[in-house]
Amino acid sequence: MRSITQKLVDLLDVQQLDDGLFQGQNTRLFGSHLVGGQLVAQALIAASKTTNRPAHSLHAYFIRSGRTDIPILYKVENLRDGKSFSTRQVHAWQNGHIIFSAMVSFANIEEGLENQIEPPLYPSPDELIPEQQLKQMIYEDVPEPTRAIFMRQFFINIHPVQPFNPFKPIKLDTNYAEYFQTFETIPTQQDTPMMHQAIAAYYSDYNLLTVSLRPHGVSYANGGVRSASLDHSIYFHTDFRVDEWLLYDMNATVSSQSRGLNFGRMWQDGRLVCSVNQESLMRLKQ
Numbered sequence: 317m318r319s320i321t322q323k324l325v326d327l328l329d330v331q332q333l334d335d336g337l338f339q340g341q342n343t344r345l346f347g348s349h350l351v352g353g354q355l356v357a358q359a360l361i362a363a364s365k366t367t368n369r370p371a372h373s374l375h376a377y378f379i380r381s382g383r384t385d386i387p388i389l390y391k392v393e394n395l396r397d398g399k400s401f402s403t404r405q406v407h408a409w410q411n412g413h414i415i416f417s418a419m420v421s422f423a424n425i426e427e428g429l430e431n432q433i434e435p436p437l438y439p440s441p442d443e444l445i446p447e448q449q450l451k452q453m454i455y456e457d458v459p460e461p462t463r464a465i466f467m468r469q470f471f472i473n474i475h476p477v478q479p480f481n482p483f484k485p486i487k488l489d490t491n492y493a494e495y496f497q498t499f500e501t502i503p504t505q506q507d508t509p510m511m512h513q514a515i516a517a518y519y520s521d522y523n524l525l526t527v528s529l530r531p532h533g534v535s536y537a538n539g540g541v542r543s544a545s546l547d548h549s550i551y552f553h554t555d556f557r558v559d560e561w562l563l564y565d566m567n568a569t570v571s572s573q574s575r576g577l578n579f580g581r582m583w584q585d586g587r588l589v590c591s592v593n594q595e596s597l598m599r600l601k602q
Contacts, residue, residue, distance in 0.1 A: 320471055328354070337390070353519060354518060363404040374419070374421075376549070441561050445479065448469055494566075495561050520592045524578045525596035527566045541600055542600075547595050565580065575595055
């Protein structure tokens with residue numbers, strides 16, 4: 317039987333069909349809803365397979381809702397291979413429509429000026445309750461029709477720093493953090509910088525849009541608001557491993573005109589390894 321981590325790696329990896337054409341698999345982990353992070357990760361892997369350089373940034377837009385019952389085609393266009401940088405444009409297609417578009421930039425590894433802000437101080441992950449155990453603690457608050465989906469084990473081991481009940485939302489500040497890592501070591505054949513970047517990108521979308529909802533005391537889970545990722549950017553600053561603990565520290569700066577702006581920073585061993593920003597839809601249901 318495949319491990320949870322092997323299933324995740326198999327999901328995110330894409331099959332090359334032709335020059336610049338790749339096919340991504342799907343999963344019904346959360347029913348018919350296609351997770352935005354899956355599109356980000358699969359597009360990143362498709363683009364990464366066209367160059368030997370590691371990615372340093374990705375900027376994407378979610379254009380249409382995706383479906384989990386049909387495969388996704390990724391078309392990669394080589395815009396430029398320079399002396400230091402390579403640029404790729406990726407479009408994800410379903411049913412003859414572009415559902416997602418991304419620009420991915422790759423760069424040679426260089427030595428140069430180094431500086432970063434101070435890392436945040438939180439309890440260690442071993443002191444915190446795993447997400448799946450927290451789900452069990454609020455089981456009775458989960459509506460019967462959504463229990464099966466909500467209680468499913470996610471592909472990544474998450475230890476929230478500030479647990480919250482999405483079915484009984486209260487007004488909170490926008491600061492929120494989680495530790496995460498894969499449940500098992502990345503399989504040897506897929507243990508590449510590309511896969512570690514892709515898994516971080518996959519997870520980076522998981523709870524990021526919730527931080528702009530926190531000060532309003534509303535939640536997508538109890539039907540009070542319609543929310544979705546509108547765009548997504550991620551910057552890779554240095555190498556890291558997703559099978560070792562990372563801290564994802566998130567906050568939101570503004571919510572306006574039914575949109576929220578969310579930011580995240582990923583830390584490992586005191587190093588800032590990734591930065592993320594995302595605008596999300598947060599439309600109140602009438």
